[in-house]
Amino acid sequence: MPGLRPSVRDHxxxxxxVEDSVESLGFGFVDLPPTKFAPVVIKTVKKDSWAADAGILAGSELLELNGQEVGRMSADDFRAALKQRPLRVKLAPPMAEAWKQVANFQQQVVALSLQKVHLQQALKDESDRVKRELGICTAMEKSNSLQxxxxxxxxxxVRDQERRDxxxxxxxxxxxxxTKTAEVETLQQSLEAERARGAEAAALRAELEALKANGSQSGEDANFSRREEDLEEERVQLQEMKATLDADSKALQLAKKQNASERxxxxxxxxxxxxxxxxxxxREAVLERGAGAT
Known part of the structure; x- marks a missing residue:
C-alpha cells in the first residue's frame, strides 16, 4: 500500500x-478520508444499530469498502460507498495507542476552544477598558446615549410644564x-357702619322717651309731634337697616367660611x-450625575 502506513495486523x-435491508450502519468517524498518515477511525457506535449488533467497537479502524481502500477515497466517494448494498466492510479491531491518540486530540480541541473563548473575552474586556479610558464610544453606544x-x-x-401649570x-x-378677602373687608365696614347707625337710632329713641315724659309743656307740643313723627320714620328705617344688617352679617359669616376653605x-x-x-x-440632580458619569 504505497503512501500508507500499515495500522493493524492482518490476522x-x-x-x-451489510445486507440490502440495512438502512444505516450506525457509526460515526473521527475524520473523513482521504487520510494520508492515519486510519479512518470509528468514533461512535449507536445503540441497537447494525454496527452494534455486528460487534463493532468505538476505536475500530475502517480499512475497505467493497474492496476499495478507505484511506484513498475522497469524502464524496466515501459517503456514496457507505450507501451501497450489499456492502462488504473490512475492519480492524481498536488499537489502544491509536484510540489514545484520538482521545488526546479531542482533549486538545476542547482545550483550544476554551482558550479561544477566554482570549476573545479578554480581548473584549481590554477593548472596553481602553475605550472607557480614551472616551471612545461605538455607534450603538452613542445612539443609546443620545436617546x-x-x-x-x-x-x-414635561415636569417643567407641570410646574408652570x-x-x-x-x-x-x-x-x-x-378678591374674596376684599369683599369680606367691605362687608365688615358696612356692618360697622350699620352698627353706628343703630347706636344713633337708639340715642334718638331715648331722646323721644324723654320728650314724651315732658310732653305736658304746651310750648313744645308742636315740636314734640314733629319730632315724634321723625322718630317713627327713623324707627322704620332702623328696622330696615337692622334687617339689612342681619343679612349682611350672615353673608359676612358665609364669606368668612368660604374664605377659610379656599385658603x-x-x-x-x-x-x-x-x-x-x-x-x-x-430628579434633575440624579440625571445630571448620571449624565456626568456617562
Whole structure:
C-alpha cells in the first residue's frame, strides 16, 4: 500500500457484509478520508444499530469498502460507498495507542476552544477598558446615549410644564382669595357702619322717651309731634337697616367660611407644588450625575 502506513495486523482484520435491508450502519468517524498518515477511525457506535449488533467497537479502524481502500477515497466517494448494498466492510479491531491518540486530540480541541473563548473575552474586556479610558464610544453606544439624553430632556420639559401649570393655578387661586378677602373687608365696614347707625337710632329713641315724659309743656307740643313723627320714620328705617344688617352679617359669616376653605385649599396646593418642585430638583440632580458619569 504505497503512501500508507500499515495500522493493524492482518490476522486481526475481519470482513462483514451489510445486507440490502440495512438502512444505516450506525457509526460515526473521527475524520473523513482521504487520510494520508492515519486510519479512518470509528468514533461512535449507536445503540441497537447494525454496527452494534455486528460487534463493532468505538476505536475500530475502517480499512475497505467493497474492496476499495478507505484511506484513498475522497469524502464524496466515501459517503456514496457507505450507501451501497450489499456492502462488504473490512475492519480492524481498536488499537489502544491509536484510540489514545484520538482521545488526546479531542482533549486538545476542547482545550483550544476554551482558550479561544477566554482570549476573545479578554480581548473584549481590554477593548472596553481602553475605550472607557480614551472616551471612545461605538455607534450603538452613542445612539443609546443620545436617546437617553433626548428622553431626559423630554421628561424635564414635561415636569417643567407641570410646574408652570401648577404655579398658574396657584396664582389664579391667590387672586380669587384676594378678591374674596376684599369683599369680606367691605362687608365688615358696612356692618360697622350699620352698627353706628343703630347706636344713633337708639340715642334718638331715648331722646323721644324723654320728650314724651315732658310732653305736658304746651310750648313744645308742636315740636314734640314733629319730632315724634321723625322718630317713627327713623324707627322704620332702623328696622330696615337692622334687617339689612342681619343679612349682611350672615353673608359676612358665609364669606368668612368660604374664605377659610379656599385658603385651606390654597395651602394644600402650595404644599403639593413645593413637594413636586423638590422632587423635580432631586430628579434633575440624579440625571445630571448620571449624565456626568456617562
Amino acid at each position: 486481526d482484520e475481519k470482513e462483514l457484509v 437617553n439624553k433626548a428622553q431626559r430632556i423630554k421628561d424635564l420639559a 401648577m404655579e398658574s393655578q396657584l396664582a389664579s387661586l391667590q387672586a380669587q382669595l384676594d 385651606s385649599e390654597l395651602e394644600v396646593l402650595r404644599t403639593q407644588l413645593e413637594a413636586k418642585s423638590s422632587a423635580q430638583d432631586e
